[in-house]
Amino acid sequence: MEILHLDQITPDAVILWKWKFLVLNATIFYTWIIMTLITVGSWLVTRNLSTETVSSRWQSLLEVVVVGMRDQISEICQQESDRFLPFIGTLFAFIAISNLLSFVPGYAPPTSSLSTTAALAICVFIAVPFYGIWDRGLIGYLKHFAEPSLFIMPFHILGEISRTVALAVRLFGNVMSGSKVVGILLSLTPFLFPIVMNVLELLIGLIQAYIFSILATVYIASALKAREEKEGLNTGPIFSSSSG
């Protein structure tokens, strides 16, 4: 059961409910569902946490996820991950769950609409100066735009904008191409092959969620203060401010 027709490339075009000027399309509807899933799920799990050696399996699951995120973030940023965890973690959870649910019949991933991914990318676009100013002050943050010389400043600004567009289009293209390929295969070879592609889509969806959050972390880390390299750890900032 596909709610998207083959000639519709975004779930924005699927209108579920309409009342005067209020229009509820599939993107907004499934975004709400994912938001409720994440919020209620996390609330249910963290309601009674235990510090004993025996903890519930859901608590163990969340602990693994959160500890993994903290390790990755602090490895890239070279500092404590507490400030970045809420933002990056929410991005990852939202994108991962929205992509992983794509095997449910009648579901269209909200990330396969350009408006959702553009909104997420704009969040990153705003978060970069936010964390930069928090970390090194307004003057210090603005100074890094004119770092080698003042003439390089337009290119810095252009890079900020183009990498935001790249972030949005990359996620949209990957998820949209997945659902489109499955839809086209469904009309050609119905039984076995679409399932194989669906399984591949689950993998690609998770990798895209990872890449989106890692890139957001790298962009934020590029706006932070340059840290002195620790002894024996030669992991500098990986990509300072690359746009692709």
Place this chain on the structure above:
Amino acid sequence: MDIKTLIGMFSIIIAGMTMFVGSIGPALGMARAVAQALSSIAQQPDEANTITRTLFIGLAMIESLAIYCFVISMILIFANPFWRYVTSQ
């Protein structure tokens, strides 16, 4: 041939050519990157974590080029503004 036929024909031809050119370049680039990363991991298995993460970021950068081409060919086929303009008349 009238303008409608021309627009439809060229949209499909250009969509195919976009995918043709736009997938060869990133494929070669990604192949080089993965080969280099594999030999680096074979030489220094301790650094596998950092190498893998950097590899993923680089692959995402390269892959976005192919994704741009894909999105453009999808727009040409499914959401072509010129086609919509011609057919609405």
